[in-house]
Amino acid sequence: MKKILIADDEPHVSRVLKQSLERSGYLVETVLHGEAALEKLQQSHPDVLITDIQMPRMSGEELCRRIQQEMPGRCFLIFVLTSRTEIEHREWSRQIDNLMFLEKPVSIRRLISMLNEYFAKDPCNRENQDE
Amino acid sequence: MKLPFRNERSGLTMIFASLVVIGVIVVLLFGYQQESRESQIRAHGIGLVRLLGGMSWEQLVLSNGRQGPLQIMRESQNDPDFAYGAVVDIRGRPETTVSAPGVIIPPGPLPREPSSWLGERILQPGNDGRPFIEFHAPVFSGGELNGYVRLGYFKPGGGVSYQQMPFFASLALPIFLLTPLFYFLMRREVRPLQQASRKVEELISEGGFAKLELNASGELSEFMGRFNSFVDLARQRIHQLEQEQNGLVTSTKLLSYRQSRVEVVLQTLPEAVVVLDQSGLASYSNSKLEALLGVDGEQVIGHRPSEWCDNPKILTYLARYEGSSGGGFSTEPLCLSPTHSPDKTLEMNAYPLFSPRDESELLGTLILFRDVTEEQVARNNRGEFVAQVAHELKTPLNVLAMYSESLLGEEGEAEEFRIEATNVIHDEVERLSTLINNLLAITRVEMGGMQLNRQRIRLSDLLEDAFSNVTQSGRGRDLKFQLDLPREMSAVFVDKDLLRIAVNNLLTNAIKYNRPGGTVTLEARETENEIEVSVRDNGIGIAPKEQAAIFDKFYRSDDEQVRAQTGHGLGLPLVQQIVQLHHAELKLESTPGKGSSFVIRLNKGSDVLPYAVSA
Numbered sequence: 127m128k129k130i131l132i133a134d135d136e137p138h139v140s141r142v143l144k145q146s147l148e149r150s151g152y153l154v155e156t157v158l159h160g161e162a163a164l165e166k167l168q169q170s171h172p173d174v175l176i177t178d179i180q181m182p183r184m185s186g187e188e189l190c191r192r193i194q195q196e197m198p199g200r201c202f203l204i205f206v207l208t209s210r211t212e213i214e215h216r217e218w219s220r221q222i223d224n225l226m227f228l229e230k231p232v233s234i235r236r237l238i239s240m241l242n243e244y245f246a247k248d249p250c251n252r253e254n255q256d257e
Numbered sequence: 258m259k260l261p262f263r264n265e266r267s268g269l270t271m272i273f274a275s276l277v278v279i280g281v282i283v284v285l286l287f288g289y290q291q292e293s294r295e296s297q298i299r300a301h302g303i304g305l306v307r308l309l310g311g312m313s314w315e316q317l318v319l320s321n322g323r324q325g326p327l328q329i330m331r332e333s334q335n336d337p338d339f340a341y342g343a344v345v346d347i348r349g350r351p352e353t354t355v356s357a358p359g360v361i362i363p364p365g366p367l368p369r370e371p372s373s374w375l376g377e378r379i380l381q382p383g384n385d386g387r388p389f390i391e392f393h394a395p396v397f398s399g400g401e402l403n404g405y406v407r408l409g410y411f412k413p414g415g416g417v418s419y420q421q422m423p424f425f426a427s428l429a430l431p432i433f434l435l436t437p438l439f440y441f442l443m444r445r446e447v448r449p450l451q452q453a454s455r456k457v458e459e460l461i462s463e464g465g466f467a468k469l470e471l472n473a474s475g476e477l478s479e480f481m482g483r484f485n486s487f488v489d490l491a492r493q494r495i496h497q498l499e500q501e502q503n504g505l506v507t508s509t510k511l512l513s514y515r516q517s518r519v520e521v522v523l524q525t526l527p528e529a530v531v532v533l534d535q536s537g538l539a540s541y542s543n544s545k546l547e548a549l550l551g552v553d554g555e556q557v558i559g560h561r562p563s564e565w566c567d568n569p570k571i572l573t574y575l576a577r578y579e580g581s582s583g584g585g586f587s588t589e590p591l592c593l594s595p596t597h598s599p600d601k602t603l604e605m606n607a608y609p610l611f612s613p614r615d616e617s618e619l620l621g622t623l624i625l626f627r628d629v630t631e632e633q634v635a636r637n638n639r640g641e642f643v644a645q646v647a648h649e650l651k652t653p654l655n656v657l658a659m660y661s662e663s664l665l666g667e668e669g670e671a672e673e674f675r676i677e678a679t680n681v682i683h684d685e686v687e688r689l690s691t692l693i694n695n696l697l698a699i700t701r702v703e704m705g706g707m708q709l710n711r712q713r714i715r716l717s718d719l720l721e722d723a724f725s726n727v728t729q730s731g732r733g734r735d736l737k738f739q740l741d742l743p744r745e746m747s748a749v750f751v752d753k754d755l756l757r758i759a760v761n762n763l764l765t766n767a768i769k770y771n772r773p774g775g776t777v778t779l780e781a782r783e784t785e786n787e788i789e790v791s792v793r794d795n796g797i798g799i800a801p802k803e804q805a806a807i808f809d810k811f812y813r814s815d816d817e818q819v820r821a822q823t824g825h826g827l828g829l830p831l832v833q834q835i836v837q838l839h840h841a842e843l844k845l846e847s848t849p850g851k852g853s854s855f856v857i858r859l860n861k862g863s864d865v866l867p868y869a870v871s872a
Contacts, residue, residue, distance in 0.1 A: 136823075138681050138685070142678075142681075143659065145663070146668065180648055182816075209644070231655040235666070
């Protein structure tokens with residue numbers, strides 16, 4: 127089962143996303159800020175990270191930088207939920223590999239279809255590894 | 258001895274010269290007289306010696322003591338120049354002699370040759386007196402030379418005779434008389450010239466340019482007239498020059514005044530100003546250069562930018578205009594951070610300076626540096642504000658979108674989820690509404706266009722109303738609500754809509770950041786000078802380090818208990834601005850874990866009516 131980590135300080139968002147994604151067959155964990163996300167990534171090795179930008183303690187931008195810096199060769203995809211447009215984050219985001227932006231308000235249905243498509247490609251060849 | 262006047266000296270010189278002239282004349286006359294006397298003596302002597310030589314020996318030499326021709330001649334002539342007379346024999350022995358007193362007849366050999374018997378000669382007396390001119394002639398007796406007759410005369414010369422004195426005196430007197438006369442006449446002529454000279458000297462020493470005023474006639478009067486005409490001309494010229502000079506002085510003062518005015522304006526400008534001349538050297542800079550670029554304005558004069566500026570962006574920007582004829586100047590400013598103060602943001606502009614007379618002639622380049630740090634910060638803040646607003650708006654929208662989408666899907670079939678979703682959607686709509694109200698209020702306040710719509714109101718009515726609304730929305734929570742108002746309160750003169758927003762925001766926070774079983778208290782107290790409205794809770798409290806930051810727009814604590822509540826960080830900044838608009842005071846007391854107390858102190862002097870109304 128594919129694991130998804132959600133980092134968002136908005137409890138309603140985490141809650142409804144978790145419900146919907148679990149219903150679609152994903153294993154979902156939620157954290158409230160970047161620091162907790164970084165910790166969780168080391169422990170549970172999720173296949174996708176969904177993170178907000180504005181969070182207490184460590185922002186989504188800082189989280190992505192730290193991942194790029196501390197986890198070389200990582201394979202998982204990062205979805206960044208933003209209130210702004212993708213263009214506004216261009217400067218810092220071009221230094222981060224395997225990153226996609228989702229502008230708010232986010233459609234859960236669209237997110238699930240993107241996730242399904244992503245995993246269908248088996249980008250990290252996880253299935254073979256698991257076998 | 259130094260004589261006072263030149264003409265005194267020349268007067269003495271003239272007297273001396275006239276004496277010399279007199280002396281010369283006397284010497285010449287004396288010489289002439291000597292010569293003529295000598296000729297007289299010679300003619301007389303020769304004649305007389307011939308006469309005596311024609312006599313016989315016996316006639317000349319008388320015996321028995323009688324007076325001979327020599328004695329007779331001596332007595333009859335009484336010639337002052339006669340020295341002696343003698344008849345001598347062939348050997349020169351005197352037979353008979355006559356002589357002037359004190360004269361010794363000098364011996365003298367007589368000529369042997371017949372051709373020399375008759376003649377004259379000069380003999381020196383034995384006592385070194387005056388020389389004699391002697392005339393001699395042979396005396397015959399019976400056809401035979403028997404002897405000689407000798408007549409001696411004093412040779413003229415060696416002093417003026419008493420008889421000659423009147424002549425010399427009559428000659429010298431007119432010269433003596435004429436010389437001082439001439440001198441005094443000359444002085445009389447010279448005196449006006451001397452006065453004129455003195456006057457001119459005075460005029461020079463006084464530095465003025467006055468006319469000469471003298472009693473003069475003739476050429477001097479003519480000279481004075483011309484001199485005074487010259488003075489008139491000079492005065493006119495000086496007057497003209499003075500006028501021109503005054504004009505120049507006025508122009509210079511005006512120019513100096515204008516220059517100092519321009520200088521003051523340039524120094525007062527907030528911008529740093531540098532002017533480069535045609536050759537690219539700095540010819541002017543104001544004092545702001547040091548503050549903005551860290552370069553002493555005086556030090557840059559006469560130097561190229563590369564010598565006083567180490568910022569490559571500035572040098573590259575200016576390099577484009579080097580050798581330019583005015584074209585190609587960019588209207589785009591250059592934004593840079595100075596090396597000495599990287600926190601600052603400067604805007605730099607370069608403009609061509611054209612000659613006012615010829616617009617095609619480029620005189621140099623004007624460079625302006627402006628500190629745009631605050632503008633940049635404001636721009637950034639504005640951008641940040643808009644981004645924050647977008648975030649705060651999109652967050653509830655996102656929640657609404659997700660829940661509504663989920664409601665339409667399979668999740669919507671579950672009753673439990675539908676109830677949860679409906680509550681969430683309701684809360685988020687409330688949140689959106691509050692956010693938009695706060696945004697509108699804060700924008701109105703910040704734009705400065707907010708006119709307080711002050712009204713005389715019963716504060717207790719406003720507080721009761723707000724308390725009632727908030728407690729209804731917080732009914733589902735495990736909280737106690739207390740309202741503590743005095744029975745009588747002065748009416749207040751406030752903008753009731755804004756004050757209601759402030760009290761609402763404080764009460765909402767007191768509910769949100771409280772704990773189960775906690776209390777929310779709204780209290781009002783009136784003192785002599787002010788009315789205090791306090792909102793208290795015994796909830797999570799605010800850490801001391803955050804107590805100032807919570808009044809910043811969009812500030813949200815990192816505390817998880819705070820984050821667990823929805824919020825947008827605009828409520829407290831708005832409360833503070835509303836309080837400030839009323840010239841009131843907002844006081845916060847808070848202890849983490851024990852609760853917070855926000856107190857609005859309304860000053861009765863300005864905000865409260867001076868009479869009481871019953872509550």
